[in-house]
Amino acid sequence: MAINLSEMRRPIESGCPDGMQYMHPVVIRNFGQWKWHVHPRPGVLHHQAKSGDGIWTVKAGTQRILDVHTLRKLCDIGDQYADGHVRFTIRSNIEYMVDDENKVAPLITALEDAGFVVGGTGNSVAFISHTQGWLHCDIPGTDASGVVKAMMDELIDEFKNCNMPNRVHITTSCCQINCGGQGDIAINVQHTKPPKINHDLVANVCERPSVVARCPVAAIRPALVNGKPSLEVDEKKCICCGACYPPCPPMQINDPEHSKLAIWVGGNHSNARSKPSFQKLVAGGVPNNPPRWPEATAIVKNILKVYQSDARDWERVNDWIDRIGWPRFFELTGLPFTKYHIDHWRGSRKSLNSSTYIRM
Numbered sequence: 356m357a358i359n360l361s362e363m364r365r366p367i368e369s370g371c372p373d374g375m376q377y378m379h380p381v382v383i384r385n386f387g388q389w390k391w392h393v394h395p396r397p398g399v400l401h402h403q404a405k406s407g408d409g410i411w412t413v414k415a416g417t418q419r420i421l422d423v424h425t426l427r428k429l430c431d432i433g434d435q436y437a438d439g440h441v442r443f444t445i446r447s448n449i450e451y452m453v454d455d456e457n458k459v460a461p462l463i464t465a466l467e468d469a470g471f472v473v474g475g476t477g478n479s480v481a482f483i484s485h486t487q488g489w490l491h492c493d494i495p496g497t498d499a500s501g502v503v504k505a506m507m508d509e510l511i512d513e514f515k516n517c518n519m520p521n522r523v524h525i526t527t528s529c530c531q532i533n534c535g536g537q538g539d540i541a542i543n544v545q546h547t548k549p550p551k552i553n554h555d556l557v558a559n560v561c562e563r564p565s566v567v568a569r570c571p572v573a574a575i576r577p578a579l580v581n582g583k584p585s586l587e588v589d590e591k592k593c594i595c596c597g598a599c600y601p602p603c604p605p606m607q608i609n610d611p612e613h614s615k616l617a618i619w620v621g622g623n624h625s626n627a628r629s630k631p632s633f634q635k636l637v638a639g640g641v642p643n644n645p646p647r648w649p650e651a652t653a654i655v656k657n658i659l660k661v662y663q664s665d666a667r668d669w670e671r672v673n674d675w676i677d678r679i680g681w682p683r684f685f686e687l688t689g690l691p692f693t694k695y696h697i698d699h700w701r702g703s704r705k706s707l708n709s710s711t712y713i714r715m
């Protein structure tokens with residue numbers, strides 16, 4: 356039978372649709388033709404095009420995991436006070452664009468009256484980014500969005516104002532191995548006990564060779580337990596990373612008491628003023644203490660306070676620590692320094708479990 360190609364359904368592509376169709380007309384008209392931009396106040400950017408067109412962007416924080424009612428409220432504000440165009444940033448802030456400076460103040464008033472916070476631009480603490488947590492993922496040891504809510508409540512003035520030496524990006528991550536967790540300050544889960552194995556379920560649920568292969572320190576071996584195929588863990592070798600838990604849920608590692616939080620600092624993707632850098636551990640074994648996580652929040656606030664008072668203008672957290680050195684960082688922040696913190700000596704390949712190198 357002949358196929359009529361004109362009647363064939365067009366393929367449905369996965370992935371993001373072309374963003375250009377959703378852009379503000381001023382952005383489309385002046386794409387790639389911008390002359391300058393300024394930052395008239397926290398939460399507002401003004402871009403001016405070579406054609407003479409201007410566009411003002413107003414940024415507001417959201418709770419990231421949005422319910423449909425809040426989303427509708429935000430969109431209604433966009434329709435009424437902005438030009439009907441919004442976009443979400445990578446840190447889950449919403450941005451409105453207007454083509455007239457006179458629309459900026461009523462838009463900010465409408466947002467603030469509805470309980471949203473305008474800010475997050477320039478040298479502020481931009482909204483903390485977080486991973487999916489209990490809402491979407493199957494392996495979290497904490498609810499990253501809860502940690503973010505608790506911390507941002509305490510850092511609201513740092514979001515609304517530009518009082519930091521440079522911008523500060525904070526991230527959270529709800530397991531120890533996968534997404535998230537690279538920022539000026541990062542709050543990541545830290546497991547402190549090896550997984551507990553439910554031997555009755557392993558044979559039914561887990562593909563044992565892939566679980567064995569998953570362990571970065573070769574601590575997992577196949578074993579027969581009560582006559583059934585299972586696995587065993589050499590607890591002396593185990594670094595409690597939790598990598599075996601996603602492919603084998605019967606190797607439960609999340610624990611209300613022994614899954615802690617760790618705070619890392621100095622990660623930077625940008626190479627604007629200095630090279631990108633990896634973060635380093637500065638506080639481990641911090642209680643994973645919902646619903647307000649007071650211990651972790653106090654450490655983050657303290658690091659921010661010291662950075663604010665001691666860093667020079669435009670130094671990111673990693674630049675500041677590079678200049679003053681790690682001993683001074685621990686001295687200024689008062690955080691206890693232990694042998695687990697920094698390991699960048701020549702022989703660290705033997706002690707850092709960060710490569711394919713296996714310690715036997």
Ligand code: SF4
Binds near residue numbers: 495529531532535
């Ligand atoms: S950080 Fe880990 S637990 Fe959290 S969403 Fe990503 S993979 Fe899941």
Ligand code: SF4
Binds near residue numbers: 550
């Ligand atoms: S927690 Fe990590 S180190 Fe320990 S057994 Fe599992 S994969 Fe290996």
